[in-house]
Amino acid sequence: MRWRSVSLGTAAALAAAVLVGGGLxxxxxxxxxxxxxxxxxxxxxxxxxxxxxxxxxxxxxxxxxxxxxxxxxxxxxxxxxxxxxxxxxxxxxxxxxxxxxxxxxxxxxxxxxxxxxxxxxxxxxxxxxxxxxxxxxxxxxxxxxxxxxxxxxxxxxxxxxxxxxxxxxxxxxxxxxxxxxxxxxxxxxxxxxxxxxxxxxxxxxxxxxxxxxxxxxxxxxxxxxxxxxxxxxxxxxxxxxxxxxxxxxxxxxxxxxxxxxxxxxxxxxxxxxxxxxxxxxxxxxxxxxxxxxxxxxxxxxxxxxxxxxxxxxxxxxxxxxxxxxxxxxxxxxxxxxxxxxxxxxxxxxxxxxxxxxxxxxxxxxxxAPVTTAVLGSAFEDGVPGDWPVRGAGAVSPGTETDAGGFARVTPDASGTTEVVTADEMAGDLRVQADVRFSADGSAGDSGTAAVRVGARGQNGATATIDRGSGELRLEVRQGARTSVDVASLPSGFAYDEWHVVAVEWRGDTIAAGVSGDGLRDPLAEVEVAAPRNAIAEGPIGIAASGASVDADNLSAASLYVPVTERVADPVLGEMLPEHSDEFDAAGAPTAGDAAWSWVREPASGPTVTDGSLVWPTQAAELHTGNNSASVLLRDAPEGDFTVETKLTFDGTRGNQQAGIVLYEHDDRYVKLAHSILPLNRKPGQFLHKVEFGKEAERPTTPTPIAVANAPMFGAAPAETTWLRLHAHVDQDAGEWEFRMASSTDGEDWQWGGVWTFPVQGDIRIGLVSMNATGATAEFDYVRTYAMPDSGATEETPTAAQSDD
CATH class of the missing domain: 2.115.10.20 (Glycosyl hydrolase domain; family 43)
Known part of the structure; x- marks a missing residue:
């Protein structure tokens, strides 16, 4: 349906949903x-x-x-x-x-x-x-x-x-x-x-x-x-x-x-x-x-x-x-x-x-989801006896194996017959029903089946399946004023089978649609602006004209409250110089900044040139039992922090990669890298990936503990990609939580998923350039930031937004 993106809400439908327990x-x-x-x-x-x-x-x-x-x-x-x-x-x-x-x-x-x-x-x-x-x-x-x-x-x-x-x-x-x-x-x-x-x-x-x-x-x-x-x-x-x-x-x-x-x-x-x-x-x-x-x-x-x-x-x-x-x-x-x-x-x-x-x-x-109607009926016990029937036709119960009970509205030859709820509903609401033209008494290729909302005489909204014209029509009437929109139904529309018809009324906008199963696959959609003074207040119901119509699962509920803003991404506190390096001193990185140290120092190491750490990829790995790659490390600060680098990478063939690691030891780390990975089904084609990997002990493996390695994938990288790893200790769970982000301009960050593992030893900040030779990584800087005491979000969460 052409539901408006920021529409359709109900204060009674949903309250705050929350994230529990020590999340980032x-x-x-x-x-x-x-x-x-x-x-x-x-x-x-x-x-x-x-x-x-x-x-x-x-x-x-x-x-x-x-x-x-x-x-x-x-x-x-x-x-x-x-x-x-x-x-x-x-x-x-x-x-x-x-x-x-x-x-x-x-x-x-x-x-x-x-x-x-x-x-x-x-x-x-x-x-x-x-x-x-x-x-x-x-x-x-x-x-x-x-x-x-x-x-x-x-x-x-x-x-x-x-x-x-x-x-x-x-x-x-x-x-x-x-x-x-x-x-x-x-x-x-x-x-x-x-x-x-x-x-x-x-x-x-x-x-x-x-x-x-x-x-x-x-x-x-x-x-x-x-x-x-x-x-x-x-x-x-x-x-x-x-x-x-x-x-x-x-x-x-x-x-x-x-x-x-x-x-x-x-x-x-x-x-x-x-x-x-x-x-x-x-x-x-x-x-x-x-x-x-x-x-x-x-x-x-x-x-x-x-x-x-x-x-x-x-x-x-x-x-x-x-x-x-x-x-x-x-x-x-x-x-x-x-x-x-x-x-x-x-x-x-x-x-x-x-x-x-x-x-x-x-x-x-x-x-929870809203699954109980404020008004309506599934007609399992027939049509409620106090529901008014308007028009000269008849309303009768029906039953079948799939639907169970349903209501059949059979108009007389002279006009329209409708059955409406005894009670009324007001405000922004959603009304839906399963409807079909009855196999018994259908008038060939003519007739209409309609769902009524705010049905006060001719006033209110009527969403009509018109078999004669092959259209879905939405008409909203208030006195002499009427708003109408129509849309064609598919040429093969099965009028004699069940379809979901839904009407949504918010403020001055009313929309309607029809689908086979309500799985966001509309067969027709219509939308109108309400005439002056038109309101949804009134009963709901089913109407038929020119043909017998079956209806089931008629329901009205207040519209959901739309959420229109995303949760805030992490914001950075002050930069921590002792845990950062702008790569201003030419030569070996350990000479320019003594805070750096090596795990497996390479024979011919990377060098700082023109304000960047230039590091050709190694034919080495940091994967389960194959721990041969060099890792350049420095201490991380205490508490939560975010580390960022600006990486220019020219990889062209499979498995070349470079990026940041937060490293405890060779079998316990997370890695955020620009990686070149083969496309399995297309030999010779390679993908540039932001790869977020985790290696740690598999918690369900008996001693001796087996080590596992697995990735997530971030957004698309560019020749120059900014990478961030945000580290947080969940004190209640006793585990590290690491969240990744990447950017192709250093300003618009796309934040992805979280890897965790239990807190054991100290985490250090590191860089790698590895797996296959032939590419060069240029790290413009490594910057580490403290996280604001307010909780590292752009706005302070309300009580309803805080952790369970």
């Missing part, structure tokens, strides 16, 4: 909506806790019965109960998005499996859509391939529609054939996005969404890029994806990012204009780790609650309990990470989606 000061908490008039429901992540042990790669949809259904990757969901093995594509159900119950598997263990499953395959990454009266569940096969199932209810029984494609590369798309998602454009065209490690592609689907057709387009590429999910908002197509490692326990660097385009085939660009097909890392951060006990947040889907607030659905790994014991799977014995189901508020700020205004994953008590 930069992530003290998101700006809070206005104070709630009542105490709303709350939740705590992970929302699947106590139900299943894990629920990776979640997809979600609201069924026509009004409940929400979530689908997860094949995993050992009942391991803690002593159950061996895995469940294949498990399903959860909830009536409030918070309290979930397990309701079965897409493929029960005893059922036969498709013949096209290769030996040992593990079905992954489901996606769910409602298209022309059927639920379309797609999933990928761990050894390559994407399959389609359809059903008339969210839990099956499922009809196997076969493979879109198998493990063989699809022409024009050099990628791993997994991690698919369907998107339906406003003209009714269905698209399939897919790809993993390292290219994402899109192809049009046939009208019934069962086969690929036409051209395949590459829309994004990057190191470990996967998990595409597309939504449409305000005329833009947003491609969300995850990069870095998804499932490596506390070393998972998964991060959700986004690009947008004015076409579902792209080109998609991030929030700094970097094409998602560029040979670089990308910004556009939606969700990144924040040091609050969850690693690797990612592989997301989107849901919208009854207030119009969007929520991101994703998995993350609890760092205190990240790994399963060895599990027997269809592919043999595997070591798997726990990835439970998480939800969090998704804000749209300046045209870009970001979780909790940039605060990241939540832990501790949070305000």
């Amino acid at each position: 000061p930069a992530l003290a908490g998101p700006p809070a909506p206005a104070e709630a008039a009542t105490s709303p429901a709350t939740y705590t992540n992970p929302v699947s806790a106590g139900v299943v042990d894990t629920f990776p790669d979640p997809a979600m949809i609201r069924g026509k019965d009004g409940a929400w259904y979530a689908y997860g990757t094949t995993n050992p969901i009942f391991n803690s109960d002593g159950e061996a093995g895995e469940r294949i594509l498990p399903i959860l159900r909830s009536t409030d998005l918070v309290d979930w119950e397990y309701v079965g598997d897409v493929y029960p263990a005893e059922d036969p499996k498709p013949s096209y499953w290769a030996s040992g395959t593990r079905p992954w990454a489901p996606d769910i859509r409602y298209i022309d009266g059927q639920y379309h569940l797609t999933y990928s096969l761990s050894n390559g391939g994407v399959a389609l199932l359809t059903a008339e209810t969210p839990t099956g029984p499922w009809t196997d529609r076969g493979l879109y494609f198998g493990s063989a590369q699809v022409a024009g798309c050099p990628t791993g054939n997994i991690d698919q998602a369907i998107f339906t454009d406003s003209d009714g065209t269905h698209y399939l996005y897919w790809g993993s490690y390292d290219v994402i592609c899109v192809s049009e689907l046939t009208a019934d969404a069962t086969e690929l057709t036409g051209e395949v387009t590459q829309v994004a590429q990057g190191r470990r890029m996967e998990g595409a999910y597309v939504v449409q908002r305000d005329g833009w197509y947003y491609l969300m994806y995850s990069d870095a490692g998804c499932c490596d326990g506390a070393f998972s660097g998964y991060t959700v990012k986004v690009g947008r385009a004015d076409n579902p085939r792209g080109p998609f660009v991030d929030d700094h204009g970097i094409d998602l097909m560029a040979l670089s890392s990308k910004g556009g951060y939606v969700l990144a780790s924040n040091g609050n006990g969850f690693a690797g947040p990612g592989h997301n889907a989107i849901q919208t609650d009854l207030s119009g607030q969007d929520w991101i659905v994703y998995h993350a790994i609890p760092t205190e309990d990240p790994d399963f014991p060895t599990v027997q799977t269809r592919a043999g014995n595997l070591n798997l990470s726990k990835r439970p189901l998480m939800i969090d508020r998704l804000d749209w700020i300046d045209g870009w989606p970001v979780v909790r205004a940039g605060a990241g994953p939540s832990s501790g008590e949070q305000v």
Whole structure:
């Protein structure tokens, strides 16, 4: 729908959401909506806790019965109960998005499996859509391939529609054939996005969404890029994806990012204009780790609650309990990470989606989604007896397997019949319902089905699906004054199947839209300015003219309060000269500043020339058991600090890298570097990445402790890139938290995720230039800053924003 970016709010819907427990000061908490008039429901992540042990790669949809259904990757969901093995594509159900119950598997263990499953395959990454009266569940096969199932209810029984494609590369798309998602454009065209490690592609689907057709387009590429999910908002197509490692326990660097385009085939660009097909890392951060006990947040889907607030659905790994014991799977014995189901508020700020205004994953008590209507009915017990019926027609109850109870409005031949709520509602609000033209008594290709808001006689807003004209029409009337907007429905619009019609009224602006499943994929959108003196006050209801109309899940709720400002990024205090170097003294760095020292001093070391430390890359490494690289070190200050360097780097081939390290010893450090990494699926092509690496002991490995190394990826670097590492000690958790940032002009900083490890020894500030020869790093300076006592944010957090 053409929902306005800064619109649609309710003081009663959401109160402040907070970030818990010793997170970096930069992530003290998101700006809070206005104070709630009542105490709303709350939740705590992970929302699947106590139900299943894990629920990776979640997809979600609201069924026509009004409940929400979530689908997860094949995993050992009942391991803690002593159950061996895995469940294949498990399903959860909830009536409030918070309290979930397990309701079965897409493929029960005893059922036969498709013949096209290769030996040992593990079905992954489901996606769910409602298209022309059927639920379309797609999933990928761990050894390559994407399959389609359809059903008339969210839990099956499922009809196997076969493979879109198998493990063989699809022409024009050099990628791993997994991690698919369907998107339906406003003209009714269905698209399939897919790809993993390292290219994402899109192809049009046939009208019934069962086969690929036409051209395949590459829309994004990057190191470990996967998990595409597309939504449409305000005329833009947003491609969300995850990069870095998804499932490596506390070393998972998964991060959700986004690009947008004015076409579902792209080109998609991030929030700094970097094409998602560029040979670089990308910004556009939606969700990144924040040091609050969850690693690797990612592989997301989107849901919208009854207030119009969007929520991101994703998995993350609890760092205190990240790994399963060895599990027997269809592919043999595997070591798997726990990835439970998480939800969090998704804000749209300046045209870009970001979780909790940039605060990241939540832990501790949070305000829950709005899932209970102030007015309305699911019609499970028929139409409430006190609801007025206007017009000469009839209103009767109906029932079916999927939707359960619903209301049927049957007009007489002379005009319109509507049924409205007995109670009224005022203020800014959101009204939605599932509607369809009844298969019984429909008048051919004519008739209208409408959702009414503020229905006082002819006054109020009416969002109408007009079958005769093939349009969605929004009409807002106040006396003799009327505002109207119309939009064409797709030529193949299935009038006899359920569609979600939603109307949002804020102040003087009213918008309406229709979609198949409410997954931010509108088939038509309209918007008007209200006539003078028009208000939303009044009942809500369903109207029919010229045809019998079915309605279900009619609801009205106050609009959510939009968050319009991001959380403040860290600001720097005074520079600390004793921990900084401008590289003004020519010669060896240790000669110009005695505070520097070496770990493995190179035979021919770097030199300070013309105000920069010039350091050719070494054929050496600082990776797990291979600790051969030289590290130039100096002491770090006590307490929280931020270290910054300006780096010019001319790398051109794989694995050359240079940057900052915060170093305890060879097996315990974080590194922020400009790295040159190969593009796995395109031999000979290399990516310029801002790489944020962590090496430390793996906490769940028995003695002797194994050392692990993992990256996150920052925004795109340039020939000259500014790098920052912010270090904070979480006293309560007893751990270091390190947050990265990068800039291509030294002023506009893009802040990314957080790595943590327990406090043990002293951290020192260092530089590296390593891995492969042939490149030169020029460090213009190293500057270390204290952090302000106020908490290192640009504004003092309110009580509602402080840590739990």
